[in-house]
Amino acid sequence: MVIEARQFKRFDIETSVVITDNSIGELPVLYTASNLSEGGLFIKSDLLWEPDSILSVSFNLPGRLESVKAKVKVARLEETFDIFGENVDVHGMGLKFIDISDEDFNFLKKVIGDFQNTK
Numbered sequence: 001m002v003i004e005a006r007q008f009k010r011f012d013i014e015t016s017v018v019i020t021d022n023s024i025g026e027l028p029v030l031y032t033a034s035n036l037s038e039g040g041l042f043i044k045s046d047l048l049w050e051p052d053s054i055l056s057v058s059f060n061l062p063g064r065l066e067s068v069k070a071k072v073k074v075a076r077l078e079e080t081f082d083i084f085g086e087n088v089d090v091h092g093m094g095l096k097f098i099d100i101s102d103e104d105f106n107f108l109k110k111v112i113g114d115f116q117n118t119k
Helices: 102-118
Strands: 011-020 028-036 040-044 054-059 068-083 086-100
Touching: 011 040, 011 102, 040 068, 054 086, 068 102, 086 102
Parallel strands: none
Antiparallel strands: 011 028, 011 054, 028 040, 040 086, 054 068, 068 086
């Protein structure tokens, strides 16, 4: 079995995320993110897209009024987590950033840096 190392450290965050699937029209869906990294975010939900789907997201972070906007790819789906030896059903999907403006990415890195400095 191959275990992939995470490229970026993840931080717990609870923020609302609006996902729009442009392939089916402007149908925004509101989700809650549970963690965030420079590479993407994890969304908890029972309503999931197929892996490799390309979506648009927007979400707010502390310290700025404007939303961070990005294109993402559904990198993985989760149905069960192993927490302290117990299987817990948590449905969700890992979203990988594939297109984000320099301004939004730099702000995201700043917020993550602030998280690192407070831990």
